[in-house]
Amino acid sequence: MEEKNKKLVYDIKLSSVAPGKITGENKLYNLKGIDLAMKLHYIKALYFFTNPNYNNIINGSNSFISILELKKPMFDWLIAYFMVCGRVRSSFTEDRPTIKLNDAGIRIVEAKSDKTVEEWLAMEGYICNFQDQLVCEDDNGGLGPDLPFSPLVWLQVTWFKCGGISVGLSWAHILGDAFSASEFMNMLGQYMQGSPGQSLTSHHQQPKIICLQDPPQPEYPPPNTTREPVSVKRVNPVGSHWVIPSTNCKIGTFTFNLSPKQVDQLHSRVHGSKMNDNNSTSPCFEVITTIMWKSIAKIRKDLDTNVVTICRPRTTKRHKIVPYNGQVIGTVEVTFSVSSADPMELIQLVVENVVDESDMVEELVNKEMGKHDFVVYGANLTFVDMEEANVYGFEIKGRRPRFASYTIGGIGDKGVIVLLPGPKNGIDGGNGNKLIMTFLPEDEIELLKSELKEEWCIG
Template identity: 65%
Template sequence: MAISKEKLVFDIRLATVVPGKISGENKTYELKGIDLAMKMHHLKGLYFFTNTKIGIEEIKSEPMYDWLVSYFMACGRVRASSDETGNRASIKLNDAGIRMVEARSNKTVEGWLAMEDFLSLQDCLVYNHDIGPELAFSPLVCLQVTWFKCGGISMGLSWAHILGDAFSASEFMNMWSQYMQGHHKQPKTLAQQNPSKPIYPPLNPSQKPVSLKRIDPVGNHWVNPTKCKIGTHSFHVTPKQLAQLHLRVYGSNKNEIDTSKGFEVITSILWRSIAKIREDLDTKVVTICRPKRIKRKQGVPYNGQVIGTVEVGFSVSSVDPLKLVQLIVENVLDESNIVEELVNKEMSTSDYVVYGANLTFVDMEEVDVYGFEIQGNRPTFASYTIDGIEDKGAILVLPGPKDGDNTNGGKLIVLLLPENEIVSLKNELKEEWYIT
């Protein structure tokens, strides 16, 4: 029986929270081509705490105002044009603030997490906001705190992807933790978090990127007009299960096995499984989004992901998964610079969608989703999803829930696929790979 969202969450209140002092100085930040390529997408973060009792007065307090001073860019508003940037979209750094939402639920945190496919109900806990049609009044960031009857809370983040990638979004939340604890420090750079990522070969400048889908201009309402209904499903792969998947993919060659890294193996298994249920349609080109090694300045979010593609000329549904692993490691073409150039060239005549333009795999393995703490407590469960997905779908690979001593929690896999494919894929993964 369908669950009424209205009964799950109620007593919703909205407010705006601004920085504690003038910070953006009303300057203009010009959006880069890679930012505008992401304009249809939002990152949605969701954090559950079972053992935290905190009131709104403690949340909306001086540490929050100070934190927003550091992140003044996230408190700005989009301008479709300006004197400084002409007809190019920009962010006016006018300290207009973020949206703050309060809500309540009659369920417990444990009860919510026990619901089947509870992430499909995340819009109850993560405020669903668009950019536009009145750009000057649309916040780029929304935070929703929901109190449960057990005394626990959830914290939902809606983050406009034009601001930055998942590393930027999680750093934003983790820095708030530092302010709440009174000892904030410089955020980790992505280079420190991710020192060994491969450098993919760039696409030849004469080639066109296949990682983008061109759509008609959306004007001032930045919402993907797709009619495809995207479903959400998640499952947790434990460290033991991950080790078993590595053994099945790599066989007895143990020298190749590094179970701390799951992205390539998980991607190969899901790529092959989705190709089977699609009968090899729309699966010979995939997009691979992985983080770059970049320097980040405090309070300056950034779209630092590699947008890469892999193209094959064979039937993916019947190939050895190890061959797909090798392709993901060795044959990704980095389209990031070409995407930047194309969007810069055609931004006045076209808009674009990245996630789901092809079947898309997003590496969030090293995003520190459990680094956001409240009153010294880490989340019981944390996840991220993406809005604005096109009809080929997207798969996110995140850290899994950690246990009490903060050891490896495996991987959380989030499927964002056409609704009519979810059940078939779940069955395929269960029968072929024993993943449930």
């Protein structure tokens, strides 16, 4: 694509926003082993909002929201989310990092674009080629090498000529999983509910309270503690620059939407004659996992596909909960050819035979602290379930996003598939559509597109 390297945003400004109340002196936020297992991974979210007064806009001179309206509620918002405003510190006496709660704040990026929201969304492969222009991060690609000065969260607001905006989030995965990141943004929308110019003190009598919760009990069979987890890959310690080491191949990306009718058709194809059996129905995630697993196994001639990692939330209830890594890191392992397997057999495995390795991962990271770092996403072919994530819950002035997406940074070369709720035919929220984000070695992308189209009528 000719525009691939073209800068589509300009007039970039940097600033920071800190909590409106001091957290305290010499306080630390201790990271668990499961948090540090995710230290090389980052979550990137992107929300597009259209301008309700587009017909009255001339050359983008009047957006429907100002930077002041966006920033002003953040001071109270960040009081509740004080941990995201800290900076990573490593002890001189041990190798275990912590977050120093020094109220250093989150980084804010402001930018402009001469394109409209619809022009952005119409660009082929924009998530692959251009998303990094709307979701800013540290120039070094991740935390470090100056860890004490690296923000854990970046927010980029881009104004378009139509008066619409995009809001991009870059979120260090050590803070929490994608459900926590989504709730973080949804809470910002709640803090913005006051009318323009209204004092935050009068609108919010006190900051909304968030709290810790007891982790839910595992729904999957307990792990075999006599073995090590196969869901993670060891890498040499990365030191103070927290980015994944170079992989063996370049990761490419493509996305596709499924309408409710297409989802029903895929259910029918997978379940076959058992479609009407009440015991055979399954969520869309399990159907998509089966189809993608089988298709990728065919492309790879069953190499590197006998073990897959399944990342699903233990609970989707994150409202007013401190961010945390609450995802199940599970695995499914087979001894047969996946490419020629009956889809119903794969469905059953994904439903009943996932082994929860989360505790094993926690134990391994704690045991090998300082000796190794780890890759989770893409260590095996990985499927991430965000089907029930409330990614359209982030509202600005009562408007839901025109389109929202979540991606993962720092992916291993086995690839990742993410299932998200899709847009509602172009306006304000999801209505049963599904969005599938695919991250695979570049040389597999076109092969997978062909396989999905020929075998499953997708594309």
